[in-house]
Amino acid sequence: MTDEELVGRYRQARDPSAFRELVERHASRVLRLVSAVLGPFRHMDAEETAQDVFVRAHEKLEQFRGEASFGTWLYRIAWSVALNKTKAARIRLPHVAVDALSALASGDDPQRDLLDAERAALVAAAVETLPDLYRTAIYLHYWQQVPVSEIAAALTVPENTVKSYLLRGRERLGQQLAKKGLSS
Amino acid sequence: MTTLLESLGRLRRPQVGPFFAARVLARTAEGKAPRPVPWFLWLYWLVLLVAASRLLVGSPAGLAIAAAVAAVVAFPAGSLAFLLRTFGALVREDGREPRG
Numbered sequence: 001m002t003d004e005e006l007v008g009r010y011r012q013a014r015d016p017s018a019f020r021e022l023v024e025r026h027a028s029r030v031l032r033l034v035s036a037v038l039g040p041f042r043h044m045d046a047e048e049t050a051q052d053v054f055v056r057a058h059e060k061l062e063q064f065r066g067e068a069s070f071g072t073w074l075y076r077i078a079w080s081v082a083l084n085k086t087k088a089a090r091i092r093l094p095h096v097a098v099d100a101l102s103a104l105a106s107g108d109d110p111q112r113d114l115l116d117a118e119r120a121a122l123v124a125a126a127v128e129t130l131p132d133l134y135r136t137a138i139y140l141h142y143w144q145q146v147p148v149s150e151i152a153a154a155l156t157v158p159e160n161t162v163k164s165y166l167l168r169g170r171e172r173l174g175q176q177l178a179k180k181g182l183s184s
Numbered sequence: 185m186t187t188l189l190e191s192l193g194r195l196r197r198p199q200v201g202p203f204f205a206a207r208v209l210a211r212t213a214e215g216k217a218p219r220p221v222p223w224f225l226w227l228y229w230l231v232l233l234v235a236a237s238r239l240l241v242g243s244p245a246g247l248a249i250a251a252a253v254a255a256v257v258a259f260p261a262g263s264l265a266f267l268l269r270t271f272g273a274l275v276r277e278d279g280r281e282p283r284g
């Protein structure tokens with residue numbers, strides 16, 4: 001059954017299993033997009049924000065006309081909800097501590113993990129200063145390890161546009177990290 | 185630069201929890217329940233209604249406004265359409281060039 005058929009079933013019969021199926025199908029992608037918009041410094045809020053996205057989608061389900069696919073419609077909601085949340089969070093907490101991420105890495109070699117995490121934290125702090133679209137594309141690609149085609153679907157832009165976001169984001173980051181004495 | 189960015193991949197990525205869908209469904213069900221209106225909001229509307237009534241009942245124009253508002257409240261779609269049609273007709277009438 002397609003997403004659109006599930007939406008139709010939910011609208012007609014208010015069958016919760018239809019909406020549940022939609023949530024289960026899209027939860028991972030929505031969470032990835034939301035996490036990338038919020039960034040690794042606010043990863044604790046990601047799951048709750050992803051839930052907010054589905055609750056908002058549920059409220060607006062009657063407005064879904066099927067002009068775009070359900071996934072595209074849902075990702076637009078996810079983008080908007082996550083962006084509002086990150087803006088509110090930045091007002092509350094405008095500066096993030098670089099060492100806030102040092103505990104996130106985990107592996108077999110704790111010393112190397114710590115160094116990697118510190119480096120990742122510095123890079124992430126620089127990524128945080130990028131414009132929304134560049135930042136999200138970079139987090140999706142390098143942190144969430146999402147392929148360009150899927151990023152294009154999530155951001156509802158062509159693949160070449162995603163490549164351009166990544167290129168420009170890397171250029172800006174290179175300049176910022178060089179100033180901090182960190183370069184590849 | 186790419187090497188530095190790849191270090192981001194070492195950071196923990198949020199995962200969908202086992203009860204994610206259940207939590208979403210619980211929240212959507214909560215949303216359907218009507219929320220109780222606080223008492224002070226009822227009081228606010230009551231005071232506003234009394235004050236507005238006193239002002240409106242004092243003049244024929246006020247009575248006409250009250251009647252129009254009551255009609256819109258009672259029959260939202262029908263009366264709004266009627267008001268829009270009437271207003272549209274008045275505007276067309278005003279904008280018409282004099283014949284002659």
